[in-house]
Amino acid sequence: MASTSRRKRPPNADLDRLIETCGASHKSLALRVNQLAQQAGLETDYSHTSIANWCQRGMIPKWPVPTFLAQAIAERLGRPVALGEIGMGDAETPDADVGLDFPRDRADAVRVATSFWSFVNRRDFLTGSGFAVSAFTTPVTRWLVTPADEAADVAGGKKQVGRADLEELRDAADEARRWDSKYGGGNWKANSVTVCLQERAAPLLRGSFTDAVGRDLFSVTSELSRLAGWTAFDVGQHDVAQRHFIQALRLARAGGDVELGCYVLTTMAMQSLLRGFGSEAVDMAQGAFERAKGQAAPRVLAFTKLIEARAHARERDARAASRALAASEDLLGQADAA
Known part of the structure; x- marks a missing residue:
């Protein structure tokens, strides 16, 4: 992976100033960026020279490396760091905040969750600037105000969801719990939960179902999302885990x-x-x-x-x-x- 893009810019004074504030050396910062990239499944070989180029020549690394840089600095400062703070705000992509929404409307909640699941299984999944406790503010507030939606029925979907569909999801959740208990959340079996969410749960949420079936469907899907969050949590992907937990909370509310x-x-x-x-x-x-x-x-x-x-x-x-x-x-x- 190339260390930086070829686009030339003025010196990035914001990044230079923030690095000085956090007290990290260019070498240690580059090492941490490489570690975060490796956790995301990317191979990088950044060095202190790369950091210097980003500061002095205003060069911007390829996406999603700016998010790793922001996270590395955030860890030093002990607070979230936005891409704009490191002078790379325009490197952000439209899906950087996917999975962080907690919509009031149930149909919007299904759209947000299924969209997140379609992104999270991509090798190049684009996230924001790491875990940010402030991202929990709206979900927590809205759940505390209204912990259960009034109804869970949906009409007009192509598939009529029944009890057999729910049993399949419950079996997947039970199996994931067993494997997590025995081998830990980072094993290959637990990772298959995200595939189940995208390929099995998402189509069911877009189907038609009664209120009783809908409540069970939202609940078991919430449990699968929680388990997916545990998987990400166990391997240190806290930003991904945070998104899974937010969607799990919204789906639990949808299921009452x-x-x-x-x-x-x-x-x-x-x-x-x-x-x-x-x-x-x-x-x-x-x-x-x-x-x-x-x-x-x-x-x-x-x-x-x-x-x-x-x-x-x-x-x-x-x-x-x-x-x-x-x-x-x-x-x-x-x-x-x-």
Whole structure:
């Protein structure tokens, strides 16, 4: 892969200034860009000279390398970095934000999810500037306000979706869970979940179905999307995982599955926590618990309290962490008793 494009520009003062602010050397930055590219399935050999060319000669690397550069700098700064901040805003492509939307309208939600699934299986899938906790703001807010859509029926589709179709998706989800438990999310079997979403779930979501079938269809598709998120999460593709989790939350809402939505939102809180956003993780876990209290099983609610406890601990609030952990243990006790 060529190190840069041939297009010449004025010096990129924005990039030069941001690199100086984050304190990274050109050599270490190039190494991290190469690592991120390798994780995305691309072979690159950038060096300190490449970084110098991007700064001093205003050269722009081929897509999606600008996103890796933004992510590498973001990791140093501890905050999201947009392409515009590194002077490469016009390198962004129309699908850079695909999968981050959480539409109010259910039909739009299906369109967003299926469009994302069609992109995510491409080898050259184009993403934004890595994980950004701010991308969770709208999905979390909208789910907390309305965790369940009023209806799930659809008419006019070419295929009439039935129970047999749902069983096939459930079997795929069960198999993915078994393989994830035994071999981890990065194994080839778990990766096939994204193919199932694109080739099996997407056509069904475009079909016709009753309200009862629709609710089950949206729920099992939400679970598959959550599992796909775990797969990406386990191999360090946090921006892809974030998109899967957002779509899983929206599909759980479409299915009226508040318990699954609670579980997905808590998973999003855990991802935020592990990416260094403890305070946001506390808010998300607490919101998931309060919204699903009385509707979710004790074991699911125990998970929300466990993640809340971990987030409080990360924030060095020992008292709040102890309270949340005790609540988690009480809920697990209720689950065992039942």
